[in-house]
Amino acid sequence: MARWQMPDLPEGPLRTFKHELHALHGKAGYPSARNLYLAVGKVVSHTKIHHAFIKPLLPSWGVVExxxxxxxxxxxxxxxxxxxxxxxxxxxxxxxDSHTPMASIPAPRTGEQVDGPASGYIPQSFRARPVVAANNGLIYQVLVDLHKAGMSTSVPHVAAELERRGxxxxxxxxxxxxxxxxxxMKGAYEAGLSIPEFASLNARKVRDTAVARRERLASLLSPHSEADQGLREHERVPELHPHRMHPQQT
Structure with a gap:
């Protein structure tokens, strides 16, 4: 098998990481990117595997793992x-962690969509930007589709399917x-639940919060609404799901 050329990098954690990755590749007999692509169950493209070794960039952890x-x-x-x-x-x-912060990137505006670099590595300054909430629905749909097809719903599989769909x-x-x-995992551990149980509970809370928002809006618009009722409806939303409050309500 061919030995891949290590990228030219300055001394530092990224160079150390690449050196160890190439060393492990050598111990395994220098398998080709195509063979590794088949070995990992085709969850990561052979191009991404090859780039993880030869590009002077930090690949995504999903590929490395x-x-x-x-x-x-x-x-x-x-x-x-x-x-x-x-x-x-x-x-x-x-x-x-040693990656130089991209201070020149302007602060995100409310609702701004994230577009990470094509390398798969998303710097902290990018990841701090809010992802449009509706995009979580795309992740959910992939999870449902993979589950119905009897396929794994692990992060690499979900990522591969999302990438296939663009x-x-x-x-x-x-x-x-x-x-x-x-x-x-953190929420499930703190709640003493399994991850499926925690996800189900969280989904119900999101649904209940949406219902509470609609009822609150209806009470505010109703000409017969009482002040006490409006206050109760206002308090239900943060009680059900504090982190889903509108920023102006915090």
Whole structure:
């Protein structure tokens, strides 16, 4: 198998990350991007796999995770995949945190849509921008479609399907999907629920909040509305879902 050329990078965490990734690739016998593409179940394109090695940019963690897992099992004697994933996550985090902030990017305006760079790496200054809430519906639809098809709904699979539909960057990229997963895991742990139970509970709260908003609006527009009733309807929304309050209400 051909050995890929490492990108020319200055000393630092990103260069260290790339060096270790190339070293693991060598231990596995330098499998081609096409072979790795097949080995990871086609959840990441062979082009993205190849670019993770040769481009002087930090690839998305979703790509790195599935590639490292496969490389670990192809090494002889086989390496522990979980241990390698943890090791590379630490290297990836260091490279990510050392990235120079893009201070020249203006502050986001309300409702501004995120368009991350094509490399798959979304700098903090981009990820801090609000993703249009309606785009979460695209993620939800992919989850439903994958589940109905009996396919995995892991982050790499969801990201691959969104990319196939041309919607991945519209939804904030892979980093946003992982942020959603981390938020769900944290919320489920704190609530003492499984992730499906927490997701179901959260969905009901979102629905109840929408109903509360409609009832509040109706009470405000009704000529027979009482002040106490309007106040009760006003208080229901933040009680049901504080983070879904309008910014002016906080």
């Amino acid at each position: 599935v590639v490292v897992e496969q490389l670990a099992v192809q090494v002889r004697p086989r390496l522990d995949a979980d241990t390698e994933i943890v090791r590379f996550k630490e290297l990836w985090d260091e490279a990510h 919607q991945l960057e519209l939804c904030g990229g892979e980093e946003y999907l992982y942020e959603c997963l981390r938020a769900a």
